[in-house]
Amino acid sequence: MRRLFTLLLLVAVNAATVLASAPAFDIKKLHLSWEVLDNNYQNKHVSLTSMVIANNGAQTMPAGGWKIYFNSSRNFIADAVSGNAKVLQVNGDLYSITPNEKMKEVKPGESIRIDYVCEAIVVNFTDAIEGPYFVWDADPAKGYSPGDFIIKPFNPTYPGLITPEILYNQNKIVQDIPASQLQKIIPTPVSYQENSGSFIVTNAITIVSDPLFAKEKAYFINGIEKLLGSKLKGGSTGKKIIFKKDTGLGAEAYTLNVTPNDITIAASTPAGLFYGIQSFKTAISASPWMKPQASIPVPCMSVKDEPRFPYRAVMLDVARNFQSKQQVLKLINLMGVYKMNTLHMHLTDDEGWRIEIPSLPELTAVGSKRGHTLDSKGFLPASHGSGPDFSNTAGTGFYTRADYMEILKYATERHITVLPEIETPGHARASIKAMDARYQRLMAAGDKAGAERNLLRDFNDKSDYRSVQYWNDNVIDVSLPSTYNYIETVVGDLVSIYKEAGAPLPAIHFGGDEVPAGVWEKSPAYLALKASNPAIQNTGDLWYYFYGRVNDILKKRNITLSGWEEMALRKTLVDGKSTYVPNPQFVGDKMQVDVWNNVLGDGQEDLAYKLANGGYKTVLTCVTNLYFDMANYKSWDEPGYYWGAFLGIDKFFSFIPYDYFKNADVDKNGQPINRNIFIGKQRLTDYGKTNIIGLQGALWAETVKSPERMDYMIFPKLIGLAERAWAKDPTWATERDTTKAREMYNADWSKFLNILGKRELPRLAYYNGGYNFRIPKPGVIMEDGKFKSNIQFPGMTIRYTTNGKEPDANSPVYEKPIPANGIVKFRAFDAKGRGGNVAEVQNKQDTAM
Known part of the structure; x- marks a missing residue:
């Protein structure tokens, strides 16, 4: 009887399992689209948006038993306006849509829509939701991507919208300068004199080098042979390229002298010689990069050069998207x-x-993978549209030890130091979840001590918080002794990797930004530390405790502690109000701080200057001028965030490191600035200037999911960054007469854009396989019944169509104004025939008819 009961029970369980299994509906037959319905919904600063689910299959999609998950950096009102679903935040940027009793099934060929409200307006296409996927209630561990997902075009009418007419008027100040009159080296040298004549490079030249520059000589020969299309033979012409040691020059300084018979590059260090080689390369026209040439002319010149700042950096975020x-x-x-x-x-x-x-x-076994999970025990959840499985290479991936060593060696050959950033104590969810998994594995193996050794959170901590990016479990508990075991271990492995690669490791960056209010307050570890340590009076004191211990770990290895600005700040009261001041505790430790927060109108415009004046070695990473990931301007087709600024290449070029208030012209919304915001703000003192060690451009990667998008966001802005980091202060930066300063700036701006359009970008279209740099949208204006067009970078080709199709590389070239009949589309193309965004215009009288 007992055996029969058991058998019947198993049959019942199996039957229940079958009934509860996911439906045999093919999610791949669903087509999802997202669109904006109203960008001023109910006359509020919110948007009504819609997800449409179309059934392209032969089966009926059930009305329930499923959820949709998606990612978004925005907040939503929970109850759908359509009344058929609820939109709820899961954690971070992950949201769910759950249908209710009003949801209807979707028959073949039919569709449903879920209308919901986003608590912000939509500005560009990267504001759309990302990576939607389905999960059946009966199979909650598995996610399914739909057949496709599209973002429908939207034509917003918000204030500050940049139109083709505005672009045309902006471009009008750019003078077209003949290529022969353009400076041949960028960034601008300290001293530059171009002379008559040329040195002709052929494979018969001889390379003479001081032994100090053996590696640079090999680098040079490898590069020049590619441009010539043949190996160097040397000797037959008597013409020489000389690499000369000059101990009188600074560490990164060089001189470059080109005559018809020889080229001499002199430097005191390999780095200086390397920079001289780069100037030699940029002095060559773009032609050899497009196709090898047997003889390459180099204009005769005399150059003396050295950098303005010793620290010239790019920050690349590969954590958000790999x-x-x-x-x-x-x-x-x-x-x-x-x-x-x-x-x-x-x-x-x-x-x-x-x-x-x-x-x-576990840091990579768990922390490098993203897919569908609600507990993060084996991997991390979908973020930034990475979807339900590991196939998305932007969401899942890491550098092996060998990969990272190859990066280090490649960078070291080019005199570039790679600064690793290990985010602590906030922005640390990947490491926290990885160490949770390690804990569970070792506990299961009976190794309690090992399990607890690198744990990053107290399991009994009931603190309630949300980070800026909406995570509620992303902050390391700095009260735990195991936190410092973890840091010791990570630092030890990094030191080993750098040592084996033969790469310098002068500093390690330990983050420190955006730790939210509420953390640690209910942590038993914190309460125990507070009871035993008189220096810990509140959770704010944990900040100094933590970074003091991290600094001690690094000092033992002669490594400098680097971090974001919050690392160097101390919370205090002024007239009863909470404020931050430079923390005197760490001033003598030569810590390096990267300062990003100078958002115009938010009150911290002078933070970088405060820290520099207070004695901290400061790197300007200002969001107003140096963030690659900010959208170029306010337009639907320009990708990127814009919470800090709209930021085109002009913001990089116009940046004045010692007085960035001076050229601030618009606020974070792109509107004319109220200069009263600078009243009472600290100016940079002469002492403070000595602590500004350099500039850094930053690419945060939430919206950067491909190499093409990475190129688009960074280039050619990087050249503007390099100009400001290397070249001396231009005259317009210090001129007190605002009218004269503007005239000087416009002249320099025209020269810079001509150099980009006629020299640099034609080379970058082919150099190193070619870069997917941003090609600007043409400006267009209607005058006398005709459309006139121009472009930001003189030298680029503008093409147009009048048949409604997008211009391509075979479309007519714009040479003179076009009759304003119907819809006309203009598009700029680079030297390789790659096109940028399209400017579409129509005669307003046509639309009125």
């Missing part, structure tokens, strides 16, 4: 060309851990 090793090498290559010397790699964050740490394999 970039391949090959793409990182491409960036390093071009950084070397424009004399940048530091690659700050943001390797870890809430959404990913991207470097192999052999001593803690």
Whole structure:
């Protein structure tokens, strides 16, 4: 009888399992689309948006038993306006849509829509939701991507919208300068004199080099042979290229002298010689990069040069969205060309851990993968549209030890230091969840001590918080002794990797930004530490305790502690109000701080100057001028965030490091600035100037999911960054007469844009396989019944169509105004025939009819 009961029970369980299994409906037959219905919904600063689910299959989609998950950086009102679903935040940027009893089934060929409200307006296409996927209630561990997902075009009418007419008027100040009159070297040298005549490079030249520059000589020969299309034979012409040691020059200084018979590059260090080689390369026209040439003319010139700032950096976020090793090498290559010397790699964050740490394999086994999970026990959840599985290479990936060493060696050959960033104590969800998994594995193996050794949170901590990116479990508990075991372990492995690669590791960046209010307050570990340590009176004191201990760990290894601005601040009261001041505790430790927060109108415009005046070695990473990931301007077709500024290449070029208030002209919304916001703000003192060690351009990668988008966001802005980091202060930066300063600026701006359009970008279209740099949209205006067009970069080709199709490389070239009949589309093309965004215009009288 007992056996029969058991058998009947098993049959019942199996039957229930079958009934509860996911429906045999093919999610791939669904077509999803997203659109904006009303960008001023109910006359509020919110948007009504819609997801449409179309059934392209032969089966009926059930009305319930499923959820849709998606990612978004925005907040939503929970109850759908359509009344058929609820939109709820899961954690971070992950949301769910759950149908209710009003949802209807979707028969073949039919569709349903879910209308919901976003608590902000939509500005550009990267505001759309990302990566929607389905999960059946009966199979909650598995996610299914739909057949496709599209974002429908939207024509917004918000204030500050940049139109083709506005672009035309902006471009009008750009003078067309003949290529022969353009400076041949960028960034601008300290002293530049172009002379008559040329040195002709052929494979018969001889290379003479001081032994100090053996590696640079090999680098030079490899590059020049590619341009010539043949190996160097040497000797037959008597013409020489000489690499000369000159101990009288500074560490990164060089001289370059070109005569018809020889080229001499002199420097005191290999780095200086390398920069001289880069100037030699940029002095050559773009032609050899397009196709090898047997003889290459180099204009005769005399150049003396050295950098303005010793620290010239690019920060690359590979944690939010991953970039391949090959793409990182491409960036390093071009950084070397424009004399940048530091690659700050943001390797870890809430959404990913991207470097192999052999001593803690869970960091990549768990932290480098994103897919559908609600507990993050085996991997991280979908973020930034990475979807339900590991196939998305932007969401899942990491650098093996060998990969990272290859990056280090490649960078070191180009005199670029790679600064690793390990985010702590906030932005640390990937590491926290990885160490949770390690804890569970070792506890299951009976190793309690090992399990607890690198734990990053107290399981009994009931603190309630939300980070800026909406995570509620992303902050390391700095009260735990195991936190410092973890840091010791990570630092030890990094030191080993750098040592084996033969790469310098002068500093490690430990983040420190955006730790939310409420953390640690209910942590038993914090309460125990507070009871035993008189220096800990509140959770604010944990900040100094934590970074003091991290600093001690690094000092033992002669490594400098680097971090974001919050690391160097102390919370205090002024007239009873909470404020931050430079923390005197760490001033003598030569810490390096990257300062991003100077959002115009938010009250911290002078923070970088406060810290520099207070004694901290400060790197300007200002969001107003140096963030690559900010959208170029307010337009639907321009990707990127815009919470800090709209930021085109002009913001990089116009940046004045010692007085960035001076050229501030618009606020974070792109509206004319009220200069009263600078009243009472600290100016940079002469002492403070000595603490500004350099500039850094930052690419945060939430919206950057491919190498093409990475190129688009960084280039050619990087050249503007290089100009400001290397070249001396231009005259317009210090001129007190505002009218004269503007005239000087406009002249320099025209020269710079002509150099880009006629020299640099034609080369970058082909150099190193070619870069997907941003090609600007043409400006267009209607005058006398005709459309006139211009472009930001003189030298680019504008093409147009009048048949409604998008212009391509075979469309007519714009040479004179076009009759304003119907819809006309204009598009700019680079030297390789690659096109940019389309400017579409129509005679307003036509639309009125």
